[in-house]
Amino acid sequence: xxSTTGRPTSVTVSFVIWLVVVLANILQGIISLVSGGxxxxxxxxxxxxxxxGAIFAFILAVIELIIVFKMRDGRNWARIVLLVLAILQVIGxxxxxxxxxxxxxxxxxxxxxxATILMFVGGANGYFRRR
Numbered sequence: 001x002x003s004t005t006g007r008p009t010s011v012t013v014s015f016v017i018w019l020v021v022v023l024a025n026i027l028q029g030i031i032s033l034v035s036g037g038x039x040x041x042x043x044x045x046x047x048x049x050x051x052x053g054a055i056f057a058f059i060l061a062v063i064e065l066i067i068v069f070k071m072r073d074g075r076n077w078a079r080i081v082l083l084v085l086a087i088l089q090v091i092g093x094x095x096x097x098x099x100x101x102x103x104x105x106x107x108x109x110x111x112x113x114x115a116t117i118l119m120f121v122g123g124a125n126g127y128f129r130r131r
Contacts, residue, residue: 007072010122015072017115018082021108022068026061029054071119076128079119086116 033054064085070078093109118124 008123010118014115014118018068
């Protein structure tokens, strides 16, 4: 089934899920930065690495948002980049689970898997070939 813009519904749903995941990652980073200031790691290395890491993560999130919008517009290179990012995020969730990860990581991992699958089903391949 295609939407009125010629974009398959699966691609639109994938786009929305990717947006939610990226925005949730930004929110989680902000929360970690604000609450992590008093942690033992912050006390041992100072706050500069934490702030630098947060700035770097924010820049990466902005780049990821740009890629998500390019995927929505039918750019196949963006779909491939998101596939690679999804694989890395799922590996990160697995590593986090091995070291006592939380439910937020699992939910994000499952959402990324669903969004990635949706980029490749329901007429998506034809949509990306046309662009």
